[in-house]
Amino acid sequence: MGVTLLTLMAWRYAFATPVLAIIGGRRLGAVSWQRALALFAIGGGGQALVTYFSLASLEWLPAASLGFLFYTYPAWVAIFAAITGLERLTPLRVGALSLALFGITLMVGAPWNLALPLPGVWRALLSAVIYALYIPTLHRLRGPLDPATASAFIIAGAATIFVIAAARTTGLSMPASPYVWALAAFVALYCTVLSFLTFLRGLEVLGPVRSAILSTTEPLFTAVLALLILAQPLGVATLLGGSCIVAAIVILERATPPTPDAAPAPL
Numbered sequence: 001m002g003v004t005l006l007t008l009m010a011w012r013y014a015f016a017t018p019v020l021a022i023i024g025g026r027r028l029g030a031v032s033w034q035r036a037l038a039l040f041a042i043g044g045g046g047q048a049l050v051t052y053f054s055l056a057s058l059e060w061l062p063a064a065s066l067g068f069l070f071y072t073y074p075a076w077v078a079i080f081a082a083i084t085g086l087e088r089l090t091p092l093r094v095g096a097l098s099l100a101l102f103g104i105t106l107m108v109g110a111p112w113n114l115a116l117p118l119p120g121v122w123r124a125l126l127s128a129v130i131y132a133l134y135i136p137t138l139h140r141l142r143g144p145l146d147p148a149t150a151s152a153f154i155i156a157g158a159a160t161i162f163v164i165a166a167a168r169t170t171g172l173s174m175p176a177s178p179y180v181w182a183l184a185a186f187v188a189l190y191c192t193v194l195s196f197l198t199f200l201r202g203l204e205v206l207g208p209v210r211s212a213i214l215s216t217t218e219p220l221f222t223a224v225l226a227l228l229i230l231a232q233p234l235g236v237a238t239l240l241g242g243s244c245i246v247a248a249i250v251i252l253e254r255a256t257p258p259t260p261d262a263a264p265a266p267l
Helices: 005-030 033-059 063-070 073-083 091-108 118-142 147-168 178-215 218-228 236-254
Strands: none
Touching: 005 033, 005 147, 005 178, 033 063, 033 118, 033 147, 063 091, 063 118, 063 218, 063 236, 073 091, 073 118, 073 236, 091 236, 118 147, 147 178, 218 236
């Protein structure tokens, strides 16, 4: 394709930033500089880390495997909540976490007979862990801001990080072909602007619990699209392990009482 991951992500977020700024309009100027700086630095930094580690794992993993492994993040949320004393680990939650761990084991394989390369696995799981920490942090940072306004600062922060990283490592080159330009524009408008706004607006209407349950269809669609578009076959281990993870997440979400709207950001 002639473009590195860092360069493509730099153009993705650089293209998306002015679009979100236009949508945010005059509301951007009403945000305090403290909140704007926090969203830019912490929100943008978290988004950049999640994006980089998840997409970097694709060098070793099929897209379907990444989708299922990344979607263990609600299990990590439950574990962190138990560690910090915010929620108890009830028998139902313990069972759901065990089911998620079993699903990961099915997909990855036993330590002496790995089905998936470890470099890809740890990157995918690390992105899920970071995302689990990112969700409550972003909820506090966003406060009362509407999705477009908050997203404009977050995406601007992520764009700055990727532009600097690309310039200092692989070099920030211009897209070399119309195909790369079109790809960068697509991931900027569809995978960034549209996904941010629709997910956050849906979250306001449905609440976090129902939104999370509906989102469990995401890794299933990822697996199907990987098969149809990328011709990546779905192995039995991926299907069985992924099904266990999805089932565990549904159990965890249904066992969690409703909370104020969170503001997680899609990849």
